[in-house]
Amino acid sequence: DADVTQTPRNRITKTGKRIMLECSQTKGHDRMYWYRQDPGLGLRLIYYSFDVKDINKGEISDGYSVSRQAQAKFSLSLESAIPNQTALYFCATSDLPLDSPLKLFFGQGTRLTVV
Amino acid sequence: GNSVTQMEGPVTLSEEAFLTINCTYTATGYPSLFWYVQYPGEGLQLLLKATKADDKGSNKGFEATYRKETTSFHLEKGSVQVSDSAVYFCALSDWEGGSEKLVFGKGTKLTVNP
Numbered sequence: 001d002a003d004v005t006q007t008p009r010n011r012i013t014k015t016g017k018r019i020m021l022e023c024s025q026t027k028g029h030d031r032m033y034w035y036r037q038d039p040g041l042g043l044r045l046i047y048y049s050f051d052v053k054d055i056n057k058g059e060i061s062d063g064y065s066v067s068r069q070a071q072a073k074f075s076l077s078l079e080s081a082i083p084n085q086t087a088l089y090f091c092a093t094s095d096l097p098l099d100s101p102l103k104l105f106f107g108q109g110t111r112l113t114v115v
Numbered sequence: 116g117n118s119v120t121q122m123e124g125p126v127t128l129s130e131e132a133f134l135t136i137n138c139t140y141t142a143t144g145y146p147s148l149f150w151y152v153q154y155p156g157e158g159l160q161l162l163l164k165a166t167k168a169d170d171k172g173s174n175k176g177f178e179a180t181y182r183k184e185t186t187s188f189h190l191e192k193g194s195v196q197v198s199d200s201a202v203y204f205c206a207l208s209d210w211e212g213g214s215e216k217l218v219f220g221k222g223t224k225l226t227v228n229p
Contacts (some may be wrong), residue, residue: 004158033216040219042204043159050214060217088156101147101166102208102215105159 003027006091013081021076021110023091030096031076033104034058034066036093037088046089049074068085081114088112117142117209121220126151128195128227136190138179138205146207147215148172148181148186148188153202162190162203195227 004025013019025031034046035058045058047066055066064087067075078085088111092104122137140148147166151159163172168183177192190203205220 035219039223045216048216056214079206088122092158096148101149102217103161104151104159104217106160107157108156 002093004107006089006110008110009108010111011113013112015114017081019078019081019112021089021091021112023074023107024077025072025091025093025105027075027095027105028071029092029093030071031094031106032068033092034064034074034076035090036060036085036094037090037091037109040111043090045054046076078112078114081112083114086112086114117146117207117218119207119218119220119225121203121205123221123223125224125226128225130197130227130229132227134190134192134195134199134225136203136205136225138188138190138206138220140186140188140205141206142186142209143193144210146182146209149206149208150177150179150188150190151204151206151219153204153222155201159204176197195225197204197227197229200225201225 007022034047035043044060049068064075088109090109091107118141131178150162152158152162161173165172165181171180179190190212202222202224206217208219
């Protein structure tokens, strides 16, 4: 089983609908992240969380919200989906870097299409 | 904030060819540098890393050297295989806001033909 699991893997939704993307992890990591990937733009950080009570905006948080329900679960919501939110979304986790540099572990991604 | 620029793709090579994917960075201080790889249908995974100037990261035949004087971290492999076909991302650590995050380049798609 994957250490970082995203559901659903694929989703088509209509403009204006609310949608939630879920991420769960079995790695025991405190830190969790949501990125979106667009062709030619690479990965951009949406939100990140360093523990259950800590939520931080990334570079492109507008139009998104998150919930850290437990150490192992971090959900991304689109309150009112719009077509330019069509993208591949990745959840990632990391442990607290001590002597080593930050290393991210990624889920397999959720392909979201807004029509 | 810190940023990464990597060569535009896509890159298409024949098996056993030499690979170079260029990456340069802009940063204050001394970030750690990374290459991540994304195989088709999968999430990204760490390929190699370097934490200080002149460090060489290596894994699976890939290498990259942290060059402070040219602010570069180019990815190289002497003889690519079909199984190396993937998207490669250069990344660096960014301490903006007092917490460490990764900043990624736009990715370079590599296709290796038999």
